[in-house]
Amino acid sequence: MRERLSKGESGAALAKIYGVGTSAISDIKTKKAQLEQFALKLDSEEGTLSRNTARSANNKALEDAMYMWFAQRRSLEEPISGPLICEKALQFNEMFNGPKDFRATSGWLILEN
Numbered sequence: 312m313r314e315r316l317s318k319g320e321s322g323a324a325l326a327k328i329y330g331v332g333t334s335a336i337s338d339i340k341t342k343k344a345q346l347e348q349f350a351l352k353l354d355s356e357e358g359t360l361s362r363n364t365a366r367s368a369n370n371k372a373l374e375d376a377m378y379m380w381f382a383q384r385r386s387l388e389e390p391i392s393g394p395l396i397c398e399k400a401l402q403f404n405e406m407f408n409g410p411k412d413f414r415a416t417s418g419w420l421i422l423e424n
Contacts, residue, residue, distance in 0.1 A: 316340060329376040330406065335383030370410075376403045 315325060322336035329335075380399055384391050397415035404413045 316343075325379075329379045330403065331376070331379040331383045334386060335379045338382055338386050339379065370404070370407065370413075372407045373400065373403050373409055376407070
């Protein structure tokens with residue numbers, strides 16, 4: 312999604328694709344530098360020491376959609392629980408025609424962090 316934003320794709324179009332509000336896209340655009348700093352820290356030695364594994368996403372569209380949904384909910388200060396995240400992941404997986412055997416369990420939630 313970052314690439315799409317940098318290429319000038321409209322926030323409204325991305326919001327529709329990922330099933331989130333335009334405010335989530337706007338937040339991502341305005342916090343781009345903070346997000347990139349966070350990612351750099353995770354890739355540094357300091358970030359490596361604080362995590363157990365480095366995993367890449369099995370479904371990039373699902374990961375991007377989940378991130379945008381999460382960012383939007385946080386910006387609205389709505390409560391977010393593990394079960395709610397798992398439920399939304401199942402919805403996005405279905406929307407993106409993801410694997411039929413995808414299970415958004417509490418184990419999935421912990422492993423994907």
